[in-house]
Amino acid sequence: AQRVTQPEKLLSVFKGAPVELKCNYSYSGSPELFWYVQYSRQRLQLLLRHISRESIKGFTADLNKGETSFHLKKPFAQEEDSAMYYCALNAGANNLFFGTGTRLTVIP
Amino acid sequence: KAGVTQTPRYLIKTRGQQVTLSCSPISGHRSVSWYQQTPGQGLQFLFEYFSETQRNKGNFPGRFSGRQFSNSRSEMNVSTLELGDSALYLCASSGEPAGRNNEQFFGPGTRLTVL
Numbered sequence: 001a002q003r004v005t006q007p008e009k010l011l012s013v014f015k016g017a018p019v020e021l022k023c024n025y026s027y028s029g030s031p032e033l034f035w036y037v038q039y040s041r042q043r044l045q046l047l048l049r050h051i052s053r054e055s056i057k058g059f060t061a062d063l064n065k066g067e068t069s070f071h072l073k074k075p076f077a078q079e080e081d082s083a084m085y086y087c088a089l090n091a092g093a094n095n096l097f098f099g100t101g102t103r104l105t106v107i108p
Numbered sequence: 109k110a111g112v113t114q115t116p117r118y119l120i121k122t123r124g125q126q127v128t129l130s131c132s133p134i135s136g137h138r139s140v141s142w143y144q145q146t147p148g149q150g151l152q153f154l155f156e157y158f159s160e161t162q163r164n165k166g167n168f169p170g171r172f173s174g175r176q177f178s179n180s181r182s183e184m185n186v187s188t189l190e191l192g193d194s195a196l197y198l199c200a201s202s203g204e205p206a207g208r209n210n211e212q213f214f215g216p217g218t219r220l221t222v223l
Contacts, residue, residue: 043111044198044214086151094139094202094210095164098151 002027002091006099013077014107021072021102023061023087032090033070035061036098039083047072047085057081077106110135112201112215120221126187129218133180133201140182141212142174145196154197157182186220194222 003026013019025031035047048056050063050070061072070087087099113132121127133140141164142154153166157176174184180201186193196219200212 043216044200046211049211090210091153092156092164093158094141094156094200094212095153095166096141096143096151096200096212097153098143100150 002089002097004087004089004097004099006085006087006102008102009100010103010105012105012107015079016076019074019077019081019104019106021085021087021104023070023072023099025068025070025087025089027089027091031063031065031070033061033063034088034090034096035059035070035072036086036088037083038086044086077104079106079108082106112199112213114197114199114215114218116218117216118219118221120223121189122223123189123191125189126185127189127220128183128185129197129199129220131182131184131199131201131215133182133199134203134213137201137203137213138180139202139204139210140176140180141200141202142182142184143198143200144168145198145217146194151198154184189222191222193220195220
């Protein structure tokens with residue numbers, strides 16, 4: 001069965017510090033992984049997907065199949081990065097399996 | 109393009125009643141997925157429809173059902189409501205039929221409270 005684990009419910013970092021949000025997955029097939037973000041009073045929205053291998057808002061995430069991880073990283077956190085972050089696995093046609101989320105707070 | 113819309117935004121029902129929630133996807137999107145979000149269980153997949161056919165179903169009891177119309181609008185129904193059904197129900201649409209590596213666009217949700 002598929003599983004997505006985000007071990008940190010809360011994460012606080014100072015502005016300008018590096019940030020890493022952890023995500024581990026368990027899936028028998030070829031994984032399709034995403035990071036979704038929800039800013040205060042906004043809708044859940046896609047931040048990035050592993051297939052794109054791009055940097056969005058300074059964030060990157062690399063799929064490590066050996067460690068079954070898809071950690072989200074940013075070298076210098078900004079106050080506007082404060083949000084709820086969800087790691088998600090596509091378990092079928094438009095069937096997202098979400099982790100429990102990590103609330104990131106960037107301290108000015 | 110207008111985003112995904114959901115109606116109503118808020119609902120209060122009592123145990124035993126039934127409820128119908130509506131979702132209008134982004135114009136041109138034919139896939140609609142539904143999710144339940146609760147503090148205890150987080151975001152859980154309910155079902156997905158594409159071209160009026162249910163392609164995927166999550167692990168929810170049969171009291172939860174849905175349908176999709178020819179204009180891609182979707183409804184979900186919950187019968188015989190229980191207190192535990194209180195949740196935020198999110199709808200998401202996608203423009204890709206294959207459902208692989210697709211971005212899903214989420215609506216604002218319907219907050220259901222069961223008393």
